[in-house]
Amino acid sequence: MRGVFIKPVSGVEGEIRVPGDKSISHRAALLGGMAHGETHISNFLLGQDCLSTLQCLKQLGVHWERQGTEVWIRGEGMEAWQEPTDVLDAGNSGTTSRLMLGVLAGAPFAVTFTGDASLRSRPMRRVTDPLKQMGAQILGRLGGNLFPLTMSGGQLRGQTFRTTVASAQVKSAIILAGLRASGETSVEEPALSRDHTERMLRGFGVEVLSDKMTVRVNGGGRLTGQDVSTPGDISSAAFFLVLGSLVGRGELILPNVGINPTRTGILEVLKAMGADIELLDVSEICGEPRATLRVRPAKLKGIEIGGDMIPRLIDEIPILAVAASLAQGETVIRDAAELRVKETDRIHTVAEGLNALGAKVEELPDGLRIQGQPSLRGGQASSFGDHRLAMAWAITGMLSKDGVSVEDMEAADVSYPEFLDVIKKVAR
Ligand code: S3P
Numbered sequence: 001m002r003g004v005f006i007k008p009v010s011g012v013e014g015e016i017r018v019p020g021d022k023s024i025s026h027r028a029a030l031l032g033g034m035a036h037g038e039t040h041i042s043n044f045l046l047g048q049d050c051l052s053t054l055q056c057l058k059q060l061g062v063h064w065e066r067q068g069t070e071v072w073i074r075g076e077g078m079e080a081w082q083e084p085t086d087v088l089d090a091g092n093s094g095t096t097s098r099l100m101l102g103v104l105a106g107a108p109f110a111v112t113f114t115g116d117a118s119l120r121s122r123p124m125r126r127v128t129d130p131l132k133q134m135g136a137q138i139l140g141r142l143g144g145n146l147f148p149l150t151m152s153g154g155q156l157r158g159q160t161f162r163t164t165v166a167s168a169q170v171k172s173a174i175i176l177a178g179l180r181a182s183g184e185t186s187v188e189e190p191a192l193s194r195d196h197t198e199r200m201l202r203g204f205g206v207e208v209l210s211d212k213m214t215v216r217v218n219g220g221g222r223l224t225g226q227d228v229s230t231p232g233d234i235s236s237a238a239f240f241l242v243l244g245s246l247v248g249r250g251e252l253i254l255p256n257v258g259i260n261p262t263r264t265g266i267l268e269v270l271k272a273m274g275a276d277i278e279l280l281d282v283s284e285i286c287g288e289p290r291a292t293l294r295v296r297p298a299k300l301k302g303i304e305i306g307g308d309m310i311p312r313l314i315d316e317i318p319i320l321a322v323a324a325s326l327a328q329g330e331t332v333i334r335d336a337a338e339l340r341v342k343e344t345d346r347i348h349t350v351a352e353g354l355n356a357l358g359a360k361v362e363e364l365p366d367g368l369r370i371q372g373q374p375s376l377r378g379g380q381a382s383s384f385g386d387h388r389l390a391m392a393w394a395i396t397g398m399l400s401k402d403g404v405s406v407e408d409m410e411a412a413d414v415s416y417p418e419f420l421d422v423i424k425k426v427a428r
Pocket of ligand 1: 022024167170193314
């Protein structure tokens, strides 16, 4: 058998401190680099994606130091950023790419971006089109849709945008460009996507107006360095919420998990399926709510989800599909065509992977139809280089009859490098 073999477990027990939130870590590094004065980030995610953001910042002349999960950034404002002497490589990271494009659209120099094979196939037009309308010049494959691409920033004009997809990366790129544009920039989205950029910009001293689905900023806002304490990533916690719900016995405690309402779709959906998840010690630090999550085994039943719920759990759909495969009855996920342009085409790869492990999953154009079963056989599945699939198949292995051999398990390093050690520690 190829890959890393994950054997079935009969129970779990213990406390898991999931690593820092990926979206918040990216934003803390970027805003720290844009700000004046020192920014200190604690619990920074050491996944490959966030390290790509730090590396790009270094190439742009931003000074930072890191010790473990703590990062200090010596912010000298964007005036101090320099034209990089080489290509910026965002690796596997859509967030690094799209947010950096927004930040650099107003820079008085040229930058060339690239990434790994997955990133080079992901659509950038959703960001490059609005940035071009604001005044940036962008050249790349398919009219600036695919990496590698080169952007020559410059004088930007504030604009009003209405996006067709609820994407925090698109919204953030436009807002960040808007900070360097003349006048007001506004973005209206069809449903609310994660709002970490808006919250953190306010923390850095910039006025950001939000009204339902619309966000507005004015050009010229000055950022002041801050202390940012990153909560644990609910997208990483989701794997343990599903494991702890469907395993035979035991209890998992997950302290300090971010519970920003734009991200808590997974909690609501798992609870509606019957999960026994409790929120303890709720608090708010640096504008981001957090809580300790406690999960215990429960019988799950199928559910139908779609609409505004989807952006609130988009990254958790692979592991939610695992839960649905072991729930009683049918689950239908609709309005999630965005999954097709994630690190892999997750509608296709989730269906193919789960079916190979004995599940009954049908691909829909914009989602998945899943028939739950009392147990899954297991077998062999590949991550196809997608971190969330690697972890979803590992959890399936723990919950299966025969275990799962996960090909390319290392993909998990993108967001959760310690994942394998942690599952070994809590398995009983
Ligand atoms: C992210 C936004 C989401 C999400 C991604 C992280 C962010 O992507 O899937 O993992 O940090 O802004 P989209 O904005 O493309 O929906």
